[in-house]
Amino acid sequence: MNFEEEPTATPRDYRPGQFSLWTLLLLSTAIGTLAAAFQLPQQCYEVDQQRKQLEQLESASLSEPWKMINCQRRYPGSVPSDDWLIYLPPDHQFQIACSTLRSDSETGLPTSVAPLTPGEHVVAIRYAIADDQWLVQTRVDDQAILEERLPRSWNPQLGEYSPTRQIAGIKAYPNQPYLLLHNEIFYTPDPGIGGGKSSRNSQTGLRVWIEKREP
Numbered sequence: 001m002n003f004e005e006e007p008t009a010t011p012r013d014y015r016p017g018q019f020s021l022w023t024l025l026l027l028s029t030a031i032g033t034l035a036a037a038f039q040l041p042q043q044c045y046e047v048d049q050q051r052k053q054l055e056q057l058e059s060a061s062l063s064e065p066w067k068m069i070n071c072q073r074r075y076p077g078s079v080p081s082d083d084w085l086i087y088l089p090p091d092h093q094f095q096i097a098c099s100t101l102r103s104d105s106e107t108g109l110p111t112s113v114a115p116l117t118p119g120e121h122v123v124a125i126r127y128a129i130a131d132d133q134w135l136v137q138t139r140v141d142d143q144a145i146l147e148e149r150l151p152r153s154w155n156p157q158l159g160e161y162s163p164t165r166q167i168a169g170i171k172a173y174p175n176q177p178y179l180l181l182h183n184e185i186f187y188t189p190d191p192g193i194g195g196g197k198s199s200r201n202s203q204t205g206l207r208v209w210i211e212k213r214e215p
Helices: 021-063
Strands: 069-073 083-088 094-101 112-116 119-130 133-140 143-150 169-172 178-186 204-212
Touching (some): 094 143
Antiparallel strands (some): 069 169, 094 204, 119 133, 178 204
16 A cells, blocks of 8 residues: 655744744743842832831820821711811921812912911811802811802812811821811812713812921
8 A cells, every 4th residue: 555655844944033922921921020029129128118217107106296296187987077186296387278279289379378386276177158158267276267258169069079088197297398187179060971070170179288387
């Protein structure tokens, strides 16, 4: 019987720079491993520095609490809770500031400010409709030290976004540039998203913070 001989397999031609899929996978894994190995020491260093800062802050607040700024919500757990018990250390000058415009920082804003003396204070943040206007007050020790009247459009009463709402307390060194107590951005109509309202186009809100006062 005659059988046809099995054809000899022709070796595949490889061009320079051509790799198999398996080789590329191994190469990608190796590069990722090396990159992680170089980044890990830096990440560990940053985490360690943050840990040391937190330990210093906690140590100072326990051993020398009179040198720290301490702000605690007066009625924790209530919604909303816009009353704060505040302690300001001696040998420093502070002021409380308020803005009724939306902003992501405390710089460049039209603000109202009033001095705060060292010691203990009760700060209450209030706004309500009075005589067809919004009356916005920042009260310190039951005295309205900052007050502003605004049109009804300032707060359309559609809701608000408040990233500070869940903060129960703040402790900080006196050299902090500011301590944010209250931050609200009011919703405005927004047909482009579900629910028809959002804060992304809003230009108004309420922001109250404590900052150092220049001598």
